Amino acid sequence: MxxxxxxxxxxxxxxxxxxxxxxxxxxxxxxxxxxxxxxxxxxxxxxxxxxxxxxxxxxxxxxxxxxxxxxxxxxxxxDPDTVLLRMPLTLVDASGQGLRLGRGPVLLAFTRAVWAMGHWRWRERLALSNAALGWLLKGFRCDDRWTVALLTQSLPERVRREFIDPLCVAALNTPARDASAAVFLRVLRDALFAGPGSSDLLVPRxxxxxxxxxxxxxxxxxxxxxxxxxxxxxxxxxxxxxxxxxxxxxxxxxxxxxxxxxxxxxxxxxxxxxxxxxxxxxxGYEPIITAYIQADGARLAAPMVALPEGPMAPAQFAFDHGALGAQPGRFAYVISGAATWVERGLDTTAAAALAQARASLRDVAPEQVRLIKLVAEKRATFLCLPGLxxxxxxxxxxxxxxxxxxxxxxxxxxxxxxxxxxxxxxx
CATH class of the missing domain: 3.50.50.60 (FAD/NAD(P)-binding domain)
Incomplete structure (x- = not known):
């Protein structure tokens, strides 16, 4: 000093x-x-x-x-243990199907989690397991010019749609077609293979x-x-x-x-x-939009669930704040890589997010699901492009x-x- x-x-x-x-x-x-x-x-x-x-x-x-x-x-x-909910990496849909990483040696736990995804064909599970092993053997490195889409182009469409694409947009806030594969692999390396607990999700309470x-x-x-x-x-x-x-x-x-x-x-x-x-x-920058929803009595299958994205379904993830130990009945629907929705207008986005929430929160009547607030962070993150x-x-x-x-x-x-x-x- x-x-x-x-x-x-x-x-x-x-x-x-x-x-x-x-x-x-x-x-x-x-x-x-x-x-x-x-x-x-x-x-x-x-x-x-x-x-x-x-x-x-x-x-x-x-x-x-x-x-x-x-x-x-x-x-x-x-105290992080007080303000954050720690849970193993979980990437499941609204029905609870998906990847749930268990405890133990990470490579073994990841392989077990992939093969436990019974709703996937065995060829799809084998393809993801082989890809992860290949990335590990190459030290999680690739050509700096590659996009995530190029890196994963040989994987089955379902693997890309249900695993690669949501993971990429969550980690980099950049769609797989544009995102840097080199940065994506570094994130995977440090999250999955940096030691016990490194891949755990820590969600704010x-x-x-x-x-x-x-x-x-x-x-x-x-x-x-x-x-x-x-x-x-x-x-x-x-x-x-x-x-x-x-x-x-x-x-x-x-x-x-x-x-x-x-x-x-x-x-x-x-x-x-x-x-x-x-x-x-x-x-360049990419926005993130969060739609806060109130639906008293509703629950999701997990504290965080992945959602199928579509022309009128903007959010890729939903968070159940009640399951996080925060306010029961409150949910956050997150739209990452949201540039196209900003262009369509926040009123259109709000209506689409509300409709998506009503479709995914099926244990309450649609009229009980209401939008509290739509928050748009228009420069949320820089565009994580190859060679940046x-x-x-x-x-x-x-x-x-x-x-x-x-x-x-x-x-x-x-x-x-x-x-x-x-x-x-x-x-």
Whole structure:
């Protein structure tokens, strides 16, 4: 650890919170600047509305392999076992049919789970087992130019439709026809083969704000950090006194961490580091839409179920909040890779999601199923395309970047954001 320094963290999402906690832990004087009125970025809780429990800006899940995220939660006083429901990887449909990963050695457990899918033909089960073994033997690597569709084109159509496609859009928020196969395989490697519990699903029991943003804010304040919400960083330049460091809105800092969105970081660095700025500005984005449904007395076959997607069935997954230990009768229908539905309009999307919920929640009358709120995060994640060149952590001396868009092994995930935030604090 070097001498204490003044460090500014621009952005209060999960990457910015990770950077701020890490810098504060190292004894630095931290100022965190966030343009929104609340912390959390694209994994935040919305303001509570009259008559309803607090909702999130979208349904998020973690997995057991998110070791950095879980460690950060513990560091600020959150017990992951209390706020998250841990369950083995389960990818089942509304009737309860599908893959259920058991305990034990992962390769053996995965093989058993595949062969236990009795509703598949034996050729379909054999094809997926052989494909997984082939990816393992190749070290989960492939040509960087390949898409997931190209990687899996030899698999039976049912395997792609019921396993590959929903898993790809859940992990990368990019349809298989466009998604990077190399990143998809890295996710599979770390989720399925990184050790016991790595593939477990960790589904929030509590609002996202209680998982990290609010506890981290309390921890930072208790440890002397300066949190400035509702303020947008306007300018970044070299210090006029010629000393090392940066001037952020005419305030001097020894180091600046840009943990804001890629577009904001590109704006702030346009004249300082034009090449880095251009790369950060070049991302394409994919939206995610979440339809919150209330249906008192209804249940799903599992806390999370996969849904058949279709022209008027937009959601790929549904979550039963009652089964998660949250509010009974509340459900989240998640539409990943939602660009086409944004184009069709949110009213059309809301009507389609409600119809889909009424069709899948068959143990209550249709009129008992109602839409509470439709939440559209239009820049939820970057498009995870083959060969995508993401900007690096280092921008210039004492100037670094953090966020799920920064170069790393993962797609746009909470774990990628947290790891980048930790890595952005230098010294």
């Amino acid at each position: 070097g001498s204490p320094r003044r460090i500014a963290v621009v952005g209060g999402g999960w990457a910015g919170l990770a950077a701020a906690v890490e810098a504060t832990s190292r004894g630095h004087a931290v100022t965190l600047i966030e343009m929104a009125p609340q912390l959390g970025g694209r994994a935040r809780s919305l303001a509570a509305e009259a008559g309803h429990a607090r909702l999130d800006n979208g349904q998020h899940i973690l997995i057991g392999a998110y070791v950095a995220t879980l460690a950060l939660m513990r560091r600020v006083g959150v 509590r609002p996202l704000a209680e998982l990290l943003p609010e506890p981290a804010a309390a921890w930072l304040k208790a440890n002397g950090a300066d949190l400035r919400l509702g303020r947008r960083a306007q300018s970044l330049s070299h210090r006029p006194d010629g000393r090392a460091g940066w001037s952020l809105d005419d305030e001097p800092f020894d180091q600046v961490v840009l943990a804001c969105s890629a577009s904001e970081a590109a704006r702030l660095t346009a004249t300082i580091a034009p090449d880095w700025s251009q790369r950060a500005a070049a991302f 060149q993401r900007p690096p952590t280092h921008i210039a001396p004492a100037l670094t970047a953090a966020g799920d868009h920064i170069d790393g092994p993962y797609p746009a995930t909470l774990e990628g954001a947290v790891r980048s935030g930790l890595a952005a604090v230098v010294g």
